[in-house]
Amino acid sequence: MGELSGVGMPLGGRYLEPAEALVSEGDEVEYEQKIGEPVNEGFSLGVWASAGGKVSSIEDDIIAIEGGGPSQQEAEVEAEAEAHR
DSSP, X not given: OOOOOEEEEESOOSSSOOOEEOOOTTOEEOTTOEEXXXXXXXXXXXXXXXXXXXXXXXEXXXXXXXXXXXXXXXXXXXXXXXXXX
16 A cells, blocks of 8 residues: 545535634645634534545645555555554
8 A cells, every 4th residue: 555645625515614723825734633613603613633644735625635644665565564463
């Protein structure tokens, strides 16, 4: 398993008011880091990163995160360690 090319995290949705972004373009984020705070108007939810990486853009209420996965080498080392447990 190699690195992800990226993920897009929506701050809102069909019936949701967009959350307020807690990160900026260029920030590094960790997996499960809170990146969106619910707003007080309407129905809004918090948003957490589904992958770690660098925020490449915030446009149209979508936070784009580059990368996010382990490198091929890291994945192989982890798999090897698990196989010997």
